[in-house]
Amino acid sequence: MKIAIIPARGGSKRIPRKNIKDFNGKPIIAYSIEAALQSGCFDQVIVSTDDQEIAEVARQYGAQVPFLRPENVSDDYATTADVLLHAIDWFAEQAQEIEYLCCIYATAPFIDVSDIKATYQSLIDNPSAEYCFPVCEFPFPIQRGVKLVNGRVEMFQPEHFNTRSQDLEPGYHDVGQFYWGKPEAYRAGIPMFSNKAIAYPISRKRVVDLDTPEDWEYALLLSKVLSGQV
Structure with missing residues (x-):
């Protein structure tokens, strides 16, 4: 059985x-x-929430909400892994075996169906892998990054001060949309950011991290650009 789990707790602060x-x-x-x-990848699309209003909205759009998430995996300290393990255990208690699990974040307005399909195919084509998820390239060489120490600038890798950008290895980051994985990998605590994962590069023009009101405004502007409104 293939399951999509969408974590969506009610206590968002920012x-x-x-x-x-x-x-x-x-x-x-x-x-x-x-x-x-x-x-079409999933036998069930589940929203894991602690909030009745979110549950009702989820059902209106076609998701299932077979349980309400308990308080111990709904506070500010609960991790995504905690939420997924709770869902895995719940299905096990119902005698339902999960073969593949996809965690999809609730705030991913630029998620693309073709990416969900392609990453799933990559995972099943590579049986030694435990995870597959989209990444995008950093817009600037990470080797040239700086930090501030007492208000002064220091490079993370000063040996690359004079290295040409085109000679530096590209760096990538997780785009925060979704993650395919195997339940046994989550149970075993296998790190996602490791050689057990397959990366699927996508364009950074479809990537935004929605944490602050400013992020939200940026995402709305980006949506207009992508839809050709501006």
Whole structure:
């Protein structure tokens, strides 16, 4: 059985009610639910939440909410891994075996159905891998990054001060949209950012991290650009 799990707790602090906040005419969680359903990859699309209103919105857009997440995996300190392990254990208690699990974040308005399909195919084509998820290239060489120490600048890798950008190895980061994985890997605590994972590069023009109100405004502007409105 292949399951999509969309974590969506109700206690967002920096953007209140973030997971069901309106984004271009519909709750932002709807984009993740609809992409999961349209991909045809899943036997069940589940929203894991502690919030009745979020549960109702999720059901309106076609997701299932077979349980409400308990308090111990719903506070500010609960990790995504905690949420996924809770869901894995819940399905095990129902005598339902999960073969592949995809964690899809609720705030991923630029998620693409083709990416969900392609990453799943990559994972099943590589049986020795435990995870597969999208990444994008940093817009600037990470080797030239600086830090501030008592207000003064220091390079992380000063040996590359005079290295040409085109001679530096590209760096990538997780885009924070979704992650395919095997339940046994989560249970074993195998690190996702390791050689047990396959990276699937996508364009950074579809990548935004929605943590602050400023991020939200940027995402709305980006959506207009991508849809050709500006």
